[in-house]
Amino acid sequence: MNTGCNSAPLRLASGAAAFLMMASGAVFAEEAAPPAPSTDVPWAERTVELGSTASMPEGVLQKDELLRLIGVGEALFAASFTKLDGAGRPEATQAIDPTRRKHPREQPFLRTAGPDGGSCAACHNTPLMGGAGDFVTNVFVSEGFESADFDSLDPQFSNERGSNHLFGSGLVELLAREMSRDLQKIRSEALAAARSLGEPVRRALVTKGVEFGFITAEADGSVLLDELDGVDTDLVIRPFSQKGVMTSLRQFTVNALNHHHGMQPDERFGARWTGTDDFDGDGMSREVSAADISALVAWQATLPAPTRVVPVVEGWNEAAARGEDMFGALGCADCHRPHLPLESLSFADPGPFDSAGTLNARQVKAPGIYDLELLNWARDLPRDEQGRVLVPLYGDLKRHTMTDRQIDALGNELLSQRFVDRNIFQTSELWGVGSTAPYGHRNDFTTLDEIILAHGGDGRKARDAYAQSPDHDKLALIAFLKTLVIEP
Secondary structure, eight states, X not given: OOOOTTSOOOOBOSSSOEEEOTTTOOEEEOOOOOOOOSOOXXXXXXXXXXTOSOSOBOXXXXXXXXXXXXXXXXHHHHOOOOTTTTOOOTTBOSOSSOOBOSSOOOOSOOTTTSOXXXXXXXTSOBSSTTSBOXXXXXXXEOTTOTTOOOOOOOTTTOEEEOOOOOTTHHHHHHHHHHHHHHHHHHHHHHHHHHHHHTSOEEEEEEETTEEEEEEEEOTTSOEEOTTBOSSOTTOOOOOBTTTTOBOOHHHHHHHHIIIIIOOOBHHHHSHHHHSOSOTTOSSOOSOXXXXXXXXXXXXXXXXXXXXXXXXXOTTHHHHHHHHHHXXXXXXXXXXXXXXXXXXXXXXXXXXXXXXXXXXXXXXXXSOEEEEGXXXXXXXXXXXXXXXXXXXXXXXXXXXXXXXXXXXXXXXXXXXXXXXXXXXXXXXXXXTTGGGSOXXXXXXXXXXXXXXXXXXXXXXXXXXXXXXXXXXXXXXXHHHHHTTXXXXX
């Protein structure tokens, strides 16, 4: 990938980046980058890109500035972190809330509770860096435990998950932000109407054609939320992870660095939140700066969208065309929507909806703005008659119940995650599905046919229609799905 690493230096915020402390409203300057190790030579066993972006990106970046930041993020994503970087967390757990370990660990790596990988690319590598992972890269999700201090494969302690691909993830986050604003606007308008009328006002929660139930506003300013469907009570769409519980690429990155590598980002594990520069007790302070996180986010957010490619095989084009028709006729497109419209390609980082422990737009002087329109792949995306980008994600960013009494293969988790029941999952975006076998939240379905037949609950009707279809129609649907690929 040509990342433009040799282009002009980034136009960044003058001086140190400014942060706004949510609790007090005071503005703080980012701590200075840690001093380089004494072995400050190119062949030293450390990640030289850490700290190379001295301060947070601010304002709209020009193309050369954006490409340089992407290049730093790409290098960090590929880097194998070492003890000289701060890898390992002997006195801290994998919990997303900074949590001390009761018993310091001797092993540097552990599959169950981590750290469990040397680099981000170790798990996200199929069919190329930034992609998905095979079963061997599965992780064990247990961030719901604030005092997670166990080393067990027992499903009562953690949920096993496969690694999702990250291609097109910037578009997904932008969709989620727009949809969240739409839903919260409906809530505000319902409250205003209820106060004006002096009586309850019930409104449908619909954004980009996706229905999220109903909300009822009372004249006293309270809101009834018992009719919500597939979204949290704050009406924020959280588009990442199989359960739809991660708000942003930034949150995902901060979580993953601690969990999988024992690398502590300052914005959550630094002295401001924990009272120490070495919360994990590994002898290294200020391991990952907020600017480092911004570089990682920039690379992920600008990864190109998966595309559609028909193999040059006799009969495949005709089969895929018939399969695409079947996709709609069977009801698959009710949840796996071929396109969702996007108003703007300007990606702000930090974003608007993150909470404490992950920087958001209110905590910095000004976020960096990455204009995806500058990138060739984004300019080639389809648009509707209104000029909106039609993001071909084959998803709806909504959570659905995926089991029933007869079909419960996708209900094999014992723990809820972030208050989302164990048999509820967000619709998987199907773009790239032809490049990212195996399937399912645990990577334990080897074929597309298997994962389709595993759909229960809200997916049961489409699943049954598929199961009852002639074999040639089933094969045509598979031929279509296999054209949704990630290209190098």
